Amino acid sequence: MKMCDLPKDMAEExxxxxxxxxxxxxxxxxxxxxKLSRCGVFAKKHLxxxxxxSKEGRLVVMMMDYRVFLMRFNLxxxxxxxxxxxxxxxxxxxxxxxxxxxxxxxxxxxxxxxxHSRLVVWNPYWGQTRWIExxxxxxxxxxxxxxxxxxLGYDRNSKSxxxxxxxxxxxxxxxxxxxxxxSDSWRIILDLFxxxxxxxxxxxxxxxxxxxxxxxxxTDRQSTNGFxxxxxxxxxxxxxxxxxxxxxxxxxxxxxxxxxxxQLVVLFQTADILTFEIxxxxxxxxxxxxxxxxxxxxxxxxxxxxxxxQWQFPASASFFIDEEKKVAVVFDKDTDIxxxxxxxxxxxxxxxxxxxxxxVRECADRYCDAFLCSYVPSxxxxx
Numbered sequence: 001m002k003m004c005d006l007p008k009d010m011a012e013e014x015x016x017x018x019x020x021x022x023x024x025x026x027x028x029x030x031x032x033x034x035k036l037s038r039c040g041v042f043a044k045k046h047l048x049x050x051x052x053x054s055k056e057g058r059l060v061v062m063m064m065d066y067r068v069f070l071m072r073f074n075l076x077x078x079x080x081x082x083x084x085x086x087x088x089x090x091x092x093x094x095x096x097x098x099x100x101x102x103x104x105x106x107x108x109x110x111x112x113x114x115x116h117s118r119l120v121v122w123n124p125y126w127g128q129t130r131w132i133e134x135x136x137x138x139x140x141x142x143x144x145x146x147x148x149x150x151x152l153g154y155d156r157n158s159k160s161x162x163x164x165x166x167x168x169x170x171x172x173x174x175x176x177x178x179x180x181x182x183s184d185s186w187r188i189i190l191d192l193f194x195x196x197x198x199x200x201x202x203x204x205x206x207x208x209x210x211x212x213x214x215x216x217x218x219t220d221r222q223s224t225n226g227f228x229x230x231x232x233x234x235x236x237x238x239x240x241x242x243x244x245x246x247x248x249x250x251x252x253x254x255x256x257x258x259x260x261x262x263q264l265v266v267l268f269q270t271a272d273i274l275t276f277e278i279x280x281x282x283x284x285x286x287x288x289x290x291x292x293x294x295x296x297x298x299x300x301x302x303x304x305x306x307x308x309x310q311w312q313f314p315a316s317a318s319f320f321i322d323e324e325k326k327v328a329v330v331f332d333k334d335t336d337i338x339x340x341x342x343x344x345x346x347x348x349x350x351x352x353x354x355x356x357x358x359x360v361r362e363c364a365d366r367y368c369d370a371f372l373c374s375y376v377p378s379x380x381x382x383x
Contacts (some may be wrong), residue, residue, distance in 0.1 A: 105207035107378020153233035204254035239289035318372035
């Protein structure tokens with residue numbers, strides 16, 4: 001009996017054990033398996049099985065040297081911490097698409113191709129893409145010497161996904177647009193309230209429960225205090241400044257991550273003495289602006305002693321935490337500051353020790369920082 005001739009229930013059992021990264025070649029094996037793997041009932045069963053398998057290691061999407069990879073970080077295996085699962089095939093069907101930015105929300109990836117001629121939202125699980133046409137206002141970018149900031153989120157009421165694009169210049173938005181999946185069109189948002197803050201250049205933001213959080217600071221040059229701001233994709237507006245668990249300024253490293261899809265995690269590293277801390281918020285409910293923090297930090301370390309006397313992680317350093325293993329994993333280049341050649345995962349314990357500096361891969365571009373975000377496969381349909 002050929003594999004393609006297996007009874008449906010037996011075929012499902014076999015396919016459920018196929019890693020997410022191997023679904024694409026499996027679907028090309030035969031028409032019957034392709035149809036079965038795209039069935040919603042099977043997909044739920046497959047993802048439930050994959051969720052159990054994920055306890056063996058964390059699945060993440062990484063952008064390195066303008067290419068996108070799927071990686072698994074197995075923190076239980078001391079001999080091999082970083083395992084490359086696959087190089088993801090690009091949304092155009094090849095692996096030649098240069099991507100300069102990725103943003104994750106609800107199992108979807110917003111990919112920003114170099115040149116920004118078109119945007120693409122991509123569900124790697126289904127292999128579906130949605131290309132989004134948009135006008136690239138080069139004159140605004142050149143005039144204000146800024147670049148676009150993007151975010152991906154969704155309306156909690158309609159469940160429709162949206163793309164946010166804006167140029168932030170001091171205390172006003174030069175351009176502010178939203179693309180709505182339900183209408184397949186862009187809208188200009190005009191009724192934003194006056195503000196006295198700005199989002200730092202290069203901030204990536206973090207999507208959590210359909211909304212996006214950024215680190216921001218007062219435009220008053222006398223003020224050095226930073227805080228968070230949240231864009232609510234349902235109300236299509238920013239909320240009030242949200243306090244951080246400790247004082248931070250624009251010169252410091254402040255980066256965001258999440259845990260269990262309902263808690264923010266913030267990484268701090270001061271620019272002067274390089275003190276390094278990670279804090280976790282309490283659970284965030286329906287109100288995205290109701291953010292509070294646990295009374296004690298998750299982790300504190302002396303980076304001068306652990307890594308290098310002058311080592312400061314990038315402003316939007318990619319990282320994640322593992323509460324069970326009691327470690328944080330932060331991504332950056334190797335310690336050859338003048339000529340780094342490797343991407344490294346620095347694994348720091350809650351006791352303040354450096355557990356390991358795990359080699360990820362060679363970096364072809366010393367100025368291109370690796371970007372990472374946790375990846376959870378999604379059943380959201382794009383078509």
